[in-house]
Amino acid sequence: xxxxxxxxxxxxxxxxxxxxxxxxxxxxxxxxxxxxxxxxxxxxxxxxxxxxxxxxxxxxxxxxxxxxxxxxxxxxxxxxxxxxxxxxxxxxxxxxxxxxxxxxxxxxxxxxxxxxxxxxxxxxxxxxxxxxxxxxxxxxxxxxxxxxxxxxxxxxxxxxxxxxxxxxxxxxxxxxxxxxxxxxxxxxxxxxxxxxxxxxxxxxxxxxxxxxxxxxxxxxxxxxxxxxxxxxxxxxxxxxxxxxxxxxxxxxxxxxxxxxxxxxxxxxxxxxxxxxxxxxxxxxxxxxxxxxxxxxxxxxxxxxxxxxxxxxxxxxxxxxxxxxxxxxxxxxxxxxxxxxxxxxxxxxxxxxxxxxxxxxxxxxxxxxxxxxxxxxxxxxxxxxxxxxxxxxxxxxxxxxxxxxxxxxxxxxxxxxxxxxxxxxxxxxxxxxxxxxxxxxxxxxxxxxxxxxxxxxxxxxxxxxxxxxxxxxxxxxxxxxxxxxxxxxxxxxxxxxxxxxxxxxxxxxxx
Ligand SMILES: Cc1ncc(COP(=O)(O)O)c(C=O)c1O
Numbered sequence: 452x453x454x455x456x457x458x459x460x461x462x463x464x465x466x467x468x469x470x471x472x473x474x475x476x477x478x479x480x481x482x483x484x485x486x487x488x489x490x491x492x493x494x495x496x497x498x499x500x501x502x503x504x505x506x507x508x509x510x511x512x513x514x515x516x517x518x519x520x521x522x523x524x525x526x527x528x529x530x531x532x533x534x535x536x537x538x539x540x541x542x543x544x545x546x547x548x549x550x551x552x553x554x555x556x557x558x559x560x561x562x563x564x565x566x567x568x569x570x571x572x573x574x575x576x577x578x579x580x581x582x583x584x585x586x587x588x589x590x591x592x593x594x595x596x597x598x599x600x601x602x603x604x605x606x607x608x609x610x611x612x613x614x615x616x617x618x619x620x621x622x623x624x625x626x627x628x629x630x631x632x633x634x635x636x637x638x639x640x641x642x643x644x645x646x647x648x649x650x651x652x653x654x655x656x657x658x659x660x661x662x663x664x665x666x667x668x669x670x671x672x673x674x675x676x677x678x679x680x681x682x683x684x685x686x687x688x689x690x691x692x693x694x695x696x697x698x699x700x701x702x703x704x705x706x707x708x709x710x711x712x713x714x715x716x717x718x719x720x721x722x723x724x725x726x727x728x729x730x731x732x733x734x735x736x737x738x739x740x741x742x743x744x745x746x747x748x749x750x751x752x753x754x755x756x757x758x759x760x761x762x763x764x765x766x767x768x769x770x771x772x773x774x775x776x777x778x779x780x781x782x783x784x785x786x787x788x789x790x791x792x793x794x795x796x797x798x799x800x801x802x803x804x805x806x807x808x809x810x811x812x813x814x815x816x817x818x819x820x821x822x823x824x825x826x827x828x829x830x831x832x833x834x835x836x837x838x839x840x841x842x843x844x845x846x847x848x849x850x851x852x853x854x855x856x857x858x859x860x861x862x863x864x865x866x867x868x869x870x871x872x873x874x875x876x877x878x879x880x881x882x883x884x885x886x887x888x889x890x891x892x893x894x895x896x897x898x899x900x901x902x903x904x905x906x907x908x909x910x911x912x913x914x915x916x917x918x919x920x921x922x923x924x925x926x927x928x929x930x931x932x933x934x935x936x937x938x939x940x941x942x943x944x945x946x947x948x949x950x951x952x953x954x955x956x957x958x959x960x961x
Pocket of ligand 1: 547548549550551553574576626630654656657682692694912913914
């Protein structure tokens with residue numbers, strides 16, 4: 452397949468065009484899907500205008516519409532244009548989010564019994580990938596930002612040491628940026644990993660927009676990553692579940708990736724999602740940002756900047772997480788804004804709820820921050836809306852002053868030590884010794900310290916397991932769970948929704 456490098460090509464949207472052509476023909480449908488080009492929705496006024504409209508384009512592998520699993524036409528061309536735009540050797544469209552990309556990326560380098568180096572604060576899909584591949588990980592503790600308490604990636608120095616200790620590792624898996632938009636020195640990490648002759652896999656779920664404007668951080672591919680997963684639906688305008696897997700070099704076998712994606716992705720992938728990937732690539736990459744100040748992100752960047760400046764000027768209770776010059780990370784995404792109450796009267800969770808009541812939905816919260824995400828299409832008027840909402844919240848009479856328990860100066864890191872040997876997984880979690888076989892038992896969280904969790908406990912968002920099945924419960928994780936309980940945080944995977952007890956594999960230990 453020959454590459455299309457002409458700049459005018461970046462404006463093209465081959466899959467969008469193919470679907471428009473298909474719709475223009477208005478063919479009679481004698482095939483799936485059963486809504487028959489949206490006809491099923493059009494008599495119901497509740498859904499006619501939206502499901503009815505999308506239904507017109509929710510097609511299947513018809514002539515001219517190509518096949519995601521064996522692309523040779525419009526999808527192949529759309530993927531090729533994405534590879535050109537993002538700078539990959541090959542790009543795969545994903546219809547199951549970065550989740551499916553992580554499953555494939557880790558599966559492609561690990562057979563059963565193999566292991567990778569992985570930062571402990573990886574998304575649950577990375578742990579699930581180890582479980583499905585029956586593979587292992589040497590978990591590395593991330594760096595922790597002193598100012599905010601937020602975790603980033605392991606340092607290049609630690610990665611270097613661990614690669615020397617574990618020369619059998621198949622790859623290094625890093626999440627960059629973190630949910631809050633903090634990036635590590637990925638160039639240095641790539642250098643270290645390549646010095647040891649290993650591939651660098653990057654979960655760039657939150658950085659699909661990176662590298663597309665000089666005001667945005669560099670992308671993982673620009674830094675030298677060998678395979679990269681991006682949630683195009685998060686920071687670029689693709690529909691939910693739309694994501695991409697980019698292959699950066701020959702260190703990762705794209706044929707294995709293709710085979711795995713053929714197993715993991717639906718045999719009926721959604722055309723609206725795929726078309727939105729084609730659209731998002733064209734919208735973000737054509738006329739990309741330049742030093743002269745043009746580009747598709749400039750309005751959103753301006754809105755975020757405007758919000759920051761106005762909030763600073765007011766010098767009220769609400770502050771923005773800023774990157775300190777000596778911060779343990781290299782850049783902060785200007786489109787991510789973490790707001791917190793400098794008087795420590797509201798937790799991030801409470802702030803998120805109050806913003807919701809004021810008509811502004813934030814992305815997520817932790818104990819201290821509410822995270823607000825700006826995008827390509829955010830405007831100054833959105834920023835005004837948010838400023839007004841914060842002003843109203845700031846002037847409310849809160850019944851009682853409460854201290855946020857989490858003082859940034861004395862947070863205990865959840866993860867402080869690297870595993871001393873690879874931790875191997877099977878479908879249940881960490882492979883457990885025979886004496887722990889049998890049914891798990893429920894134990895009060897405060898009494899569970901030192902025991903092995905039998906559950907994947909995942910505060911969501913951000914979707915990073917606090918505990919995975921088979922992991923030993925530390926006093927730090929137990930107290931984090933107690934804090935989640937008192938804050939009313941959403942926690943997936945734990946069977947006791949009141950967060951009072953946890954299932955453990957105790958065998959004869961209790
Ligand atoms: C770091 C990280 N990786 C992967 C994912 C999964 O992405 P998706 O929701 O696109 O499947 C998420 C989702 O929030 C994430 O935060």
